[in-house]
Amino acid sequence: MTALLELDQVHVVHRTRGARLFGHDSVYALTAADLVLREGETVGVVGESGCGKSTLAKVVVGLQRPTGGTVRFRGDPLWEMDAAQRAGRFGRDVGMVFQDPTTALNRRLSVEMIIRDPLDVHRDGTPAERADRVRELMSLVGLPDSVADAVPGQLSGGQRQRVAIARALALRPALLVADEPTSALDVSVRAQILNLLIDLRERLGLAMLFVSHDIQTVRKMSDRIVTMYLGRIVEQAPASAVPDGTHHPYMRALFSATPSLRHDVEPIILTGPVPSATRPPSGCGFRTRCWKATDECAADVPPLSTPAPGHTYRCIHPES
Ligand SMILES: Nc1ncnc2c1ncn2[C@@H]1O[C@H](COP(=O)(O)OP(=O)(O)OP(=O)(O)O)[C@@H](O)[C@H]1O
Numbered sequence: 001m002t003a004l005l006e007l008d009q010v011h012v013v014h015r016t017r018g019a020r021l022f023g024h025d026s027v028y029a030l031t032a033a034d035l036v037l038r039e040g041e042t043v044g045v046v047g048e049s050g051c052g053k054s055t056l057a058k059v060v061v062g063l064q065r066p067t068g069g070t071v072r073f074r075g076d077p078l079w080e081m082d083a084a085q086r087a088g089r090f091g092r093d094v095g096m097v098f099q100d101p102t103t104a105l106n107r108r109l110s111v112e113m114i115i116r117d118p119l120d121v122h123r124d125g126t127p128a129e130r131a132d133r134v135r136e137l138m139s140l141v142g143l144p145d146s147v148a149d150a151v152p153g154q155l156s157g158g159q160r161q162r163v164a165i166a167r168a169l170a171l172r173p174a175l176l177v178a179d180e181p182t183s184a185l186d187v188s189v190r191a192q193i194l195n196l197l198i199d200l201r202e203r204l205g206l207a208m209l210f211v212s213h214d215i216q217t218v219r220k221m222s223d224r225i226v227t228m229y230l231g232r233i234v235e236q237a238p239a240s241a242v243p244d245g246t247h248h249p250y251m252r253a254l255f256s257a258t259p260s261l262r263h264d265v266e267p268i269i270l271t272g273p274v275p276s277a278t279r280p281p282s283g284c285g286f287r288t289r290c291w292k293a294t295d296e297c298a299a300d301v302p303p304l305s306t307p308a309p310g311h312t313y314r315c316i317h318p319e320s
Pocket residue numbers: 014015016027028029047048049050051052053054055056277
């Protein structure tokens with residue numbers, strides 16, 4: 001499979017606007033991220049709140065400019081293109097679905113106008129072709145023609161997310177980034193939206209970056225799973241290797257804590273708070289909560305180990 005998108009040592013550091021007296025703080029939202037997304041592949045991203053999942057998604061979709069490192073799209077460095085080139089190529093080829101369709105959609109516009117907007121912005125086809133494409137997209141995501149003139153407030157949560165998905169697919173992207181696409185929805189419609197995403201991925205040959213707190217869903221959706229902790233990718237593993245074939249203690253803990261996934265193992269309960277992204281610990285960021293940590297773990301960031309092609313982790317005391 002060809003590399004669609006590559007992140008090479010990507011960093012995102014936010015400077016907080018603290019009181020002048022105390023100076024500014026740096027938040028290390030994403031540190032030294034290396035990631036390859038291939039055509040047609042689904043990569044799931046998991047980790048606790050604040051570990052940098054959304055920052056990674058925003059970098060992948062081009063909404064967040066990295067502080068350091070390179071993002072390449074089909075081999076070309078994204079941030080070396082001028083804004084028009086970036087919007088013309090990347091804006092077309094990467095679509096994004098956000099967590100909450102209620103805030104992601106303009107509540108004053110009709111369904112038809114929302115879905116047509118990217119086609120208008122990119123002057124895609126004639127007005128008649130755009131109208132046809134909107135109907136085609138509505139049918140693709142399972143929206144009846146009768147809602148074309150409705151505004152988001154007149155739709156159910158599930159229908160609103162279908163509108164957001166149709167808009168994200170309007171320009172026929174090669175990659176769809178979905179950041180917690182079901183967490184704001186009623187439990188009863190979550191499965192429908194996930195099944196829709198699976199169906200669209202297969203029908204359109206989409207690559208997908210799927211961010212979720214829900215480990216079982218990520219496992220069901222993904223070819224490969226990326227686990228993040230405190231701004232760093234600590235392990236990337238094929239979904240088929242999860243959980244028994246994974247090595248990072250944090251990844252093991254995360255997956256052991258999903259009771260319906262494992263009936264035969266005791267969940268690993270992590271104690272202690274997640275350290276601050278403003279002052280991450282030296283060496284391995286997980287060491288302050290890790291049951292295997294030694295003094296050595298504080299010295300350096302663990303080197304990258306590659307137990308198999310497509311499987312990497314950073315830990316000097318891995319689970320076997
Ligand atoms: N604009 C910003 N300014 C300052 N800090 C930020 C900004 N955006 C994100 N952060 C910080 O960067 C870190 C990573 O945030 P991010 O939203 O990527 O995490 P997340 O894993 O997606 O969390 P959640 O699951 O809660 O959405 C957090 O410490 C967050 O507080």
